[in-house]
Each structure stands twice: as structure tokens, then as C-alpha cells.
Amino acid sequence: MIRYIYDMSFEGLMTAIYEAHYRIKKPDEIIGENNLQKSIFDEDIFIEPDQLKAEKVINAVEEKISKEALENIFYAFLSEIEGCGTLIYNYIKLGWKLGAKLHLHLSDDRVLKIHSIRQKVLLERHRILGLIRFKHIEKQIYYAAFEPDYNILCLISKHFERRLADQNFIIHDVKRNHAALYNKKQLILTEFSLTEHPTLSEDEKDYQKYWKEYFQSICIKERINPKLQRGYMPHRYWKYLTEKQLGL
Amino acid sequence: MHIQSKLKILSQAAKYDVSCSSSGSTRNNKDKGLGNANVSGICHSWSDDGRCISLLKILMTNFCVYNCAYCVNRVTNDIERATLSPDEICEITINFYRRNYIEGLFLSSAVFINPDNTMELLLRTIKKLRIVHNFNGYIHLKAIPGSNPQLIKEAGLYADRMSVNIELPTNDGLKLLAPQKNKESILKPMALITSQIGETALASPDSKYRSKFLPAGQTTQLIVGATPDHDLNILTLSENLYKHFKLKRVYYSAYIPVSQNPNLPSIQGPPLRREHRLYQADWLLRFYGFKARELLNPKYPNFDIELDPKSDWALKNLNCFPIEINTADYKMLIRVPGIGIRSANKIVSARKICSLNHENLKKFGIVLKRARHFITCQGRFYGEPHLNEKIIRQLILPGSPKLKEDKPGIQQLSIFSYLNDLSTRVTGEL
Numbered sequence: 001m002i003r004y005i006y007d008m009s010f011e012g013l014m015t016a017i018y019e020a021h022y023r024i025k026k027p028d029e030i031i032g033e034n035n036l037q038k039s040i041f042d043e044d045i046f047i048e049p050d051q052l053k054a055e056k057v058i059n060a061v062e063e064k065i066s067k068e069a070l071e072n073i074f075y076a077f078l079s080e081i082e083g084c085g086t087l088i089y090n091y092i093k094l095g096w097k098l099g100a101k102l103h104l105h106l107s108d109d110r111v112l113k114i115h116s117i118r119q120k121v122l123l124e125r126h127r128i129l130g131l132i133r134f135k136h137i138e139k140q141i142y143y144a145a146f147e148p149d150y151n152i153l154c155l156i157s158k159h160f161e162r163r164l165a166d167q168n169f170i171i172h173d174v175k176r177n178h179a180a181l182y183n184k185k186q187l188i189l190t191e192f193s194l195t196e197h198p199t200l201s202e203d204e205k206d207y208q209k210y211w212k213e214y215f216q217s218i219c220i221k222e223r224i225n226p227k228l229q230r231g232y233m234p235h236r237y238w239k240y241l242t243e244k245q246l247g248l
Numbered sequence: 249m250h251i252q253s254k255l256k257i258l259s260q261a262a263k264y265d266v267s268c269s270s271s272g273s274t275r276n277n278k279d280k281g282l283g284n285a286n287v288s289g290i291c292h293s294w295s296d297d298g299r300c301i302s303l304l305k306i307l308m309t310n311f312c313v314y315n316c317a318y319c320v321n322r323v324t325n326d327i328e329r330a331t332l333s334p335d336e337i338c339e340i341t342i343n344f345y346r347r348n349y350i351e352g353l354f355l356s357s358a359v360f361i362n363p364d365n366t367m368e369l370l371l372r373t374i375k376k377l378r379i380v381h382n383f384n385g386y387i388h389l390k391a392i393p394g395s396n397p398q399l400i401k402e403a404g405l406y407a408d409r410m411s412v413n414i415e416l417p418t419n420d421g422l423k424l425l426a427p428q429k430n431k432e433s434i435l436k437p438m439a440l441i442t443s444q445i446g447e448t449a450l451a452s453p454d455s456k457y458r459s460k461f462l463p464a465g466q467t468t469q470l471i472v473g474a475t476p477d478h479d480l481n482i483l484t485l486s487e488n489l490y491k492h493f494k495l496k497r498v499y500y501s502a503y504i505p506v507s508q509n510p511n512l513p514s515i516q517g518p519p520l521r522r523e524h525r526l527y528q529a530d531w532l533l534r535f536y537g538f539k540a541r542e543l544l545n546p547k548y549p550n551f552d553i554e555l556d557p558k559s560d561w562a563l564k565n566l567n568c569f570p571i572e573i574n575t576a577d578y579k580m581l582i583r584v585p586g587i588g589i590r591s592a593n594k595i596v597s598a599r600k601i602c603s604l605n606h607e608n609l610k611k612f613g614i615v616l617k618r619a620r621h622f623i624t625c626q627g628r629f630y631g632e633p634h635l636n637e638k639i640i641r642q643l644i645l646p647g648s649p650k651l652k653e654d655k656p657g658i659q660q661l662s663i664f665s666y667l668n669d670l671s672t673r674v675t676g677e678l
Contacts, residue, residue: 106598107608130292130302134347142346160348165280166382167346184280207343213252214344217260218305219295222504222518228298232291242349243293 001028005046006085008032010077014054016047017089030085057092065095065102075118078151087113124148125155131233132156133242134169136207137198141168146240147175154189156180161187208242215243249330255340257330261310261321262356265413265469266501270302270351270386272464273408281382283345283352285408285464290351303354303388304344308332308370312358316426317509318415318474321358325507331360334373338381345385352386352408353377359392367395367403374406386464393433397440404444409464409496412438417482421475424511441466442493465496472526473503473519474512478549483529483540490533500526525551532557535589536582559585559644562622563637569622570629574603585644586619606630618644 004020004027006012016030025045036044061070073091076084091114095102105111134142142164153173157180160169165184172179172192179192238244271289291300307321309331315322332340341353355373360366370389377383389407391400404410412434416422419431441462448461468489470482486498502518529551532538536558543557544550552560562569562585571580573595581592594612598604606625610616621631621640632639642648 101601104597104601106594106612107602107604109611112611126288126290129286130290130348130351132348136347144348159286162277163284164282164346165277166282203343207347210252210255210340211344211347211349213256214259214304215293215295215301217256218263218301219297220263220299220504221297223297223299223502223520225298226296229294229296232298232300233294241293242347 001042003027003036003042003044004030005033005036005044006030007047007049008034009049010074011051011054012047012049013077013085013088014057015050016085017092018050018053018057019047020089027089028086029083030089032085035082061092061095064099065092066100069095069102072114072118075121076114078155079117079121080151081117084117087117121150121152121155124150125152127233127237128152128156129159131237131241132160132171133240135198135242136201136204138201139168140201141170141198143170143172143198144240145172145174146237148173149236151176153178153180157182157187157189208245212243212245251332251336251340254330254332254336255306257328258307258310258332259305261358262305262307262354264320264501264504264506265305265354265356265390266299266499267388267411267467267469267497268300268302268305268354269497270388272496273386274463275384275386275408277384278382281384282342283383283385285384285386286351292348292350302351303386304341304350304352305354306332306337306356308337308355308357308366308373309360310358311360313361314359314426314428316415316429317507317511318425318471318503320506322507334369334376337373338377338383341377341385342381342383345383350385352388354388356390357392363392363395364399367392367399371399371403371406374403378406388464391437391441393429393437395437397437400437400440401444404441404462405460407462409466410441410462411467411469412441413469414485415469415471416475417470417477417485418475421477425474425509438466438468438493445494465494467495467497467499469499469501471503472500472523473515476513478544479522479526479529479551480540480544480546480549482526483533483544486530487533487540498530500530521553522551525553525557529557532561537579538583554645555641556585558583559618563641566635566637566640569635570624570631571622572624572627573609574599574626576623584619584622586615586617586622 002025004016006016013030020027020030027045058070061073073088076088087110090110094108094110098105102111106115128146128148132144132146134144137143153171157171160171160180161182168184169182170179172194177191177193179190181188181190269289270285271287273285274287275285277284289302291302293301295301310321310327311329311331312321312323315324320327337353337355344350345352355370357366357370370392374387374389377387387407388409388411389403391403391410391412393412414434416425422429422431444461445465470485472482489495489498500523502520502523503515504518505512505515529543532543533540538561543561551557562583571584578592578596581587581595582589591612591614595604598608603626606628609619609625616630621635621644632643
């Protein structure tokens with residue numbers, strides 16, 4: 001099997017798709033280098049990311065297929081789901097044939113699969129918009145840590161820039177070691193890690209206490225329903241929820 | 249009193265108000281201030297009862313002059329009382345908001361001294377949030393029935409949504425349980441808000457400016473199970489409220505016994521299942537094009553507790569089915585049990601390209617356990633050979649065995665099974 005390997009970046013993936021179109025040796029799979037398992041039966045070709053080639057693919061998808069298709073590709077890329085490189089490749093190949101009507105072909109698994117990934121990524125994005133918890137730390141900064149299933153930091157940071165326009169904040173994806181930083185003027189996404197826990201500000205503990213108190217007292221005891229609660233707010237997100245930490 | 253104790257008392261007093269949504273407003277962040285609204289609304293947490301927490305839902309005070317039998321805050325009830333000042337409310341709201349605990353504030357109050365005085369304090373609080381603190385997050389404000397219309401009109405310029413709770417669906421219920429209130433005093437502020445929203449819309453037809461007065465409209469709440477009213481009464485009332493008062497939502501709250509009163513029913517627990525059925529029916533009214541009269545009638549004035557309203561309707565109207573997935577109208581598709589708005593949209597898109605089969609539907613996430621009795625795909629029928637209400641009801645009830653592949657029951661409808669069906673009808677066998 002011929003496999004194209006890209007460097008995990010979106011640019012790299014798009015370059016691989018460009019090369020797949022023009023090279024004679026077509027790939028059977030397109031895989032990110034971190035997900036690669038070496039095998040003697042496969043011929044691996046590493047593709048150097050190339051901005052110009054990537055842009056050509058991006059523009060072509062938008063013009064020859066649709067803007068929606070480009071979005072779908074990006075969401076599928078962010079999902080980091082195993083095999084998403086190959087999925088995207090096959091989706092785009094189909095798109096070259098079908099053009100703007102690609103999104104109607106839900107009876108084709110290649111399209112349906114991409115749509116369902118898009119749905120999952122957007123669901124997590126929406127959930128996380130609510131479940132992010134900031135802590136007020138030293139130097140007037142609000143710090144939030146989280147570990148999303150999908151790489152959605154770039155999909156949520158704008159929301160908080162618009163909303164919390166008058167406060168400094170850090171949104172830290174602990175799993176992927178990157179963060180969105182905002183200083184009331186500029187928002188940047190960057191590599192980021194912390195060596196120790198940040199120091200909390202004076203008022204932080206009080207408000208955590210108030211919030212936990214509120215969380216308890218708003219619940220109607222006669223209606224307790226943990227299954228319903230977990231359905232909306234899966235257990236894997238509790239680690240960073242202030243209201244789910246023990247102790248008042 | 250410490251702020252934490254006040255928060256405890258006043259959020260406990262507010263928890264029976266079920267409205268929590270933060271949707272419908274497009275308020276922007278102004279001059280790099282704090283907050284904005286998100287048009288689809290955002291839930292920030294779910295409490296242990298599974299209800300979403302979107303807003304800081306709190307009473308300004310639980311000191312009340314009224315004595316409504318169904319309410320915890322009635323004057324004769326011996327409970328701890330507290331009051332939060334406008335400044336305290338602003339501070340908690342803003343600090344919760346900065347930590348992304350909440351989407352905004354839902355401020356309500358017991359009637360303290362008199363309606364005007366209460367409404368005036370509520371208004372002062374939200375004005376402070378908007379003007380002094382430049383807070384642009386979501387605000388849901390309760391309109392106090394019987395207060396000066398001028399106050400309500402002004403409040404509408406600062407809040408995103410307002411609500412007046414009807415609570416009891418009929419005037420008889422009010423007389424019995426809330427003798428100091430009457431239907432007129434409740435409907436008057438609702439009508440005022442409706443007309444005010446309409447006027448602003450007319451005055452500035454440009455949708456950009458339309459949102460000045462209560463961009464997220466108004467809502468109300470009905471208590472279910474405190475009075476002997478049927479579901480039909482409740483649903484018809486909701487239908488009228490949507491139609492005539494242009495309400496965004498009607499909330500239903502299962503009655504939870506909070507006091508012993510000879511006028512109140514004695515019940516084991518809150519009628520949660522009934523509440524759930526009403527919500528399902530409410531969705532059918534708002535998004536699926538159903539009328540209250542189609543779902544219920546004087547002969548069947550209450551919902552089937554075991555079965556969802558759409559399936560129940562379909563079973564009572566078997567003469568409309570089965571419909572062919574590849575040709576049926578969208579309006580009819582969404583009436584099929586097991587097909588929702590999302591799957592109907594998928595069907596409508598996909599069938600433009602090619603004719604759909606049973607396998608496609610499965611992949612679209614359609615609940616075939618229910619849907620298969622009401623549809624054909626490319627002329628093939630996958631339901632039971634006898635289109636019989638009782639049999640299908642048994643098969644689609646929650647908890648009945650899941651649909652398995654190659655089950656003998658799944659077979660093509662042939663001329664023989666049709667004959668078979670006819671013969672049982674003739675002989676009366678089942």
C-alpha cells in the first residue's frame with residue numbers, strides 16, 4: 001500500500017492532497033505522522049507542507065465544491081479521528097466529481113461520515129462554550145484549563161474574545177499543550193504549558209464557594225436524575241468543573 | 249446575613265421556576281465591555297436533577313405579601329427570608345459571568361410591600377448592570393403582575409426576555425389556590441409586552457434595530473398537576489398563547505408538594521412523565537405543525553403516559569399511513585414517529601440524488617423501531633403484516649425489544665398478507 005504522511009498540520013494535509021492529485025503514485029491512505037505505525041508492506045512517502053500548494057487545494061475546494069465542504073474538511077481535520085486524513089482525501093476526490101451537489105449525497109458513506117464527524121465536533125464545541133471554567137489568578141488573569149476530545153480551541157477562542165472583551169484570559173488545552181491568550185487587545189493561539197498550578201487571587205475561593213452553594217441549592221431534590229445529568233454533561237468533562245470538585 | 253446564606257435561600261426560593269433558556273437574543277458586546285448574548289443560548293451546567301443551569305436564577309427577595317397555596321414563599325409559610333440589594337446582585341452576576349459559570353441573570357422576586365415597589369427595585373438592578381457595569385450578557389426579568397405598565401415598558405429596554413407566570417391554567421384554579429390573583433391581572437402585562445414588542449418591530453422594520461425591546465421575547469410557566477385540569481386545557485391554552493401573545497416558550501412545571509392545604513391534591517411525587525409528555529406536545533405545536541385538537545380531544549383529554557404524543561397520534565390516524573419515504577411531502581415526513589426534523593432534512597436532501605432504501609434510513613439515525621410501521625421505502629413495507637393499532641402500540645412502546653435484523657416480522661407486504669388482513673377483519677379475529 002502507498003501511504004502519504006503529513007506533518008499533522010492542516011497545511012500538510014492539504015499539500016498531501018495536492019500531491020495525490022498530480023503525482024502518478026496515488027496514495028491508498030493519507031496519515032498524520034503521529035498516527036503512523038510502520039509496516040514493511042507499506043510504502044511511506046513523506047509530504048513536506050507547502051503553503052502555496054495547500055492554498056491551491058483550499059481555494060479549489062471552495063470554488064469547485066462549496067464553502068460548506070471546506071468547513072466540513074476543516075472540522076474533520078480537527079476531530080483527529082483515526083483515519084480522518086484518508087476520509088478527507090476520499091471526500092475531496094468525490095467532491096471533484098460531484099461539485100456543489102456533494103452535500104446532498106448522504107446516501108454515500110464518504111459524505112455521511114464526514115457530516116457525522118462535523119456534527120460531533122460542533123456538539124463538543126457548543127458544550128465546551130458552557131463548560132469552560134475560568135479561575136481568577138494573579139496579575140488579573142482568568143485562567144481556564146480543559147481537555148476536549150477534539151482539537152476545538154481555535155473554534156471557541158473567538159467566542160470568548162468577543163464576550164470577555166474587558167478581561168485578560170488564558171484558555172489552556174492541557175492535552176495538546178496549546179492555549180489561547182488574550183490581553184484585552186489581541187488574541188493569540190500558541191504552544192503553552194505550565195510547570196506549576198497558578199496562584200489563585202483573593203476573591204477566587206469565595207466565588208467558587210458561592211457557585212458550589214448555588215449549584216446545590218438550585219437542584220430540586222424530588223427530581224434527582226443523575227442519568228439525565230450525565231447525558232448532557234458527560235463525566236469526562238467533570239475534572240475541570242468547579243461545581244464538581246469536592247469540598248465547600 | 250452573609251452573602252452565601254442569602255444566595256442559598258434566594259436560589260432555593262427561585263428553583264421552582266423552570267425557565268432557564270438563554271436563547272433568542274443577539275445582543276452584542278458594547279465598547280469592549282463585559283458579555284454578549286448567544287442566539288442559540290448556552291447551557292453552562294446541569295444540576296443533579298438533570299435540569300440545565302444557564303442563568304443565575306435568583307429572587308431579589310422572598311418576603312412576600314401574597315399567600316398562594318402552591319408557593320413556598322407564601323406569607324404564612326414559616327421559612328427563612330432574605331433580600332439581596334441591587335449592588336449585591338450585580339456583583340455576584342458579574343463575578344459568576346467572568347468565570348463562565350453562567351450566561352446571564354434570571355431575576356425574579358416575591359412581591360415585597362407592593363407590586364410597584366418590587367418592579368421598581370428589579371428595574372433599578374438591571375439598569376445598574378447595563379449602564380454602570382456595561383454588562384451585555386443575557387437578562388431574563390420577571391414582570392410583576394399588577395405593577396405600573398410604565399415600569400414594565402422601561403424594563404423591556406434593558407432585559408432580553410421577560411416573563412409573567414400564569415401558573416394555573418384556569419381561573420377556577422386561581423380562585424382556589426391563589427385568591428389574591430386573577431386571570432386579568434396576569435394577562436394584562438403579557439398583552440402589554442406583546443403589543444410593545446410589536447410596536448418596536450413596526451417602528452424600526454430594519455431587523456438590526458428591531459431587537460431593542462426584549463429581543464428574546466416573552467415566556468410563561470404553567471404548573472401541571474396542582475389542579476384537576478386536563479392536558480387538553482393546558483395545551484389549548486399554550487396554543488393560544490403562541491398564537492395571540494406570540495410567546496417564545498411556554499414552560500411546564502410538574503407540581504411538587506410544597507405545602508399541606510386542603511385545596512391542593514395529595515400526590516406521591518411530581519408528575520414528571522406528564523410534564524415530559526406536555527413538553528413533547530409543545531414541540532409538536534411549535535416545530536411539527538400539529539394543532540392541539542389533533543393531539544387531544546374531549547374524548548381523550550389526556551396524553552398516554554406510556555407513549556409519546558406523536559406515536560399516539562399516528563396510531564389513532566393509521567389511515568394516513570404508510571407513506572413512501574421517497575415521495576412524501578416534508579410536512580408529512582416529520583409526522584412519522586421516529587423521524588425528527590434533522591432526519592427529515594437528510595431524507596429530503598438525499599432523495600434528490602437517488603432513491604432511498606431501508607439501509608439508508610438506518611444510517612441517517614431514524615428510529616426504525618417506530619418508523620417502520622408507518623413508511624415504505626421504494627414501495628417495500630417493513631412493518632407488521634397487519635396494520636393494527638394494538639399490535640403496533642405493543643411493538644413501539646419503550647422497553648419493548650429492540651428491532652433485530654432478519655426478524656420474521658419484517659417482511660414485504662404482499663398481496664397475500666393483505667388478503668390475510670382482510671380475512672381477519674371479516675372474521676373479527678385478532
